[in-house]
Amino acid sequence: MSVRVELPAHLRTLARVGSEVSIEVSGAVTVRSVLDALERDYPVLRGTIRDHLTHKRRPFIRFFACESDLSLDPPDTSLPDAIACGKEPFLVVGALAGG
């Protein structure tokens, strides 16, 4: 499955990509499998979205898709079909905060 992932500005700079990347995900399309594939293709993003060891989402990161907030869903929950078929992007979002 080719899945589209939209990254926040700082991570685009870090990964040297545009606002969106396409990654190949094998098997079920879930938050975990999408992030696994993202980190496989862009190792520099390891540790920036989720913890290296526990894979717990970083506190200021949110996951949105199809106008829904999926941040609190278990990581093995299947993502919507529109994400799995590449019609809609999976959004990695930096929480809105000043600074």
Next chain:
Amino acid sequence: MSEVRLLVGTRKGAFILTSDGKRNHWDIAGPHFGGWEMYHLKASPADPDRLYASQSTGWFGQLIQRSKDGGKTWEPVDNKFVYDGVPGTHQWYDGTPHPWEFKRAWHLEPSPTDPDTVYAGVEDAAMFRTTDGGKSWHELPGLRNHGTGSQWQPGAGGLCLHTILIDPSDPQRIFIAISAAGAFRTDDGGTTWKAINQGLRSGHIPDPAAETGHCVHHIAMHLSRPNTLFMQKHWDVMRTDDRGDSWHEVSGNLPTDFGFVIDVHAHEPETIYVVPIKSDSEHYPPDGKLRVYRSRSGGNEWEALTKGLPQSDCYVNVLRDAMSVDALDSCGVYFGTTGGQVFASTDAGDSWKPIAEHLPAVLSVEAQTLR
């Protein structure tokens, strides 16, 4: 022709300031890593164009960047800082146990002899080391597992290991400092550690003279005298002449002995610099006057250095890693402020001028003398 390069870390990126040996005109390159907190950048003494930088934000965590060309280009290296074994707990601000959690790298200290070996002081307090140029980091767990570790508590900035000094006469001997645990020394390359806080007195802990619990802000050493260390503590400026086994106060006639930075002249081991700050809750200079104080006697007798520094309505701070000296014949002294200025003196502090005035808040300044 000599050249001086300043590595400046700020709250919103890194800047590299360069000048020839006259140090009259400075070029400013950056921001590198714009928008990220750059706690510290430092060059390898063994390869001056090999730089390491600590890059972090609350959003995306920690990255370590490495340059092999003096900061023109950078590449991210490993950012995996994993505590050895079960991390356990330290004290939280309210005295309750709190799990050890990695937050950021405060200070990077390259080996004097090997460009691929770097020590990292991190929050929550621990020492890590890479021996492969940053491809992997491994904790030196003997420090965190010092018998007092569970009693360490954070200072206002967090439980951070912010100072690393390697004894040039014996690289197995390393001094470190943690807010607010105190100072520690290893004599065996980091396997075992000894708390070296005898003589410190701190009013914020139940036993003011306890073995640990002291909020050490920074320590400085002259490379020719590794047995002598100078410390800016939360309050008090201190000195040891026996590698930290005992300390005595040298605050002398300072207007306030609270502050963050302390540094030593490049060629005069008894000439030291501090920037007094009004108090622990008022982090700005007394009377709105930014004054560096210099002692030429290793402490106790201090003179205010004011020429070229703002002497009215100045309410900036100078953070613990934000002062450095160059090694040119007439020693250059540099410091950065939370107001985004970098001040330079080419005459050992007698006079100053701003060489950058509108940067983000400065977190660290490191001077390199390139010959």
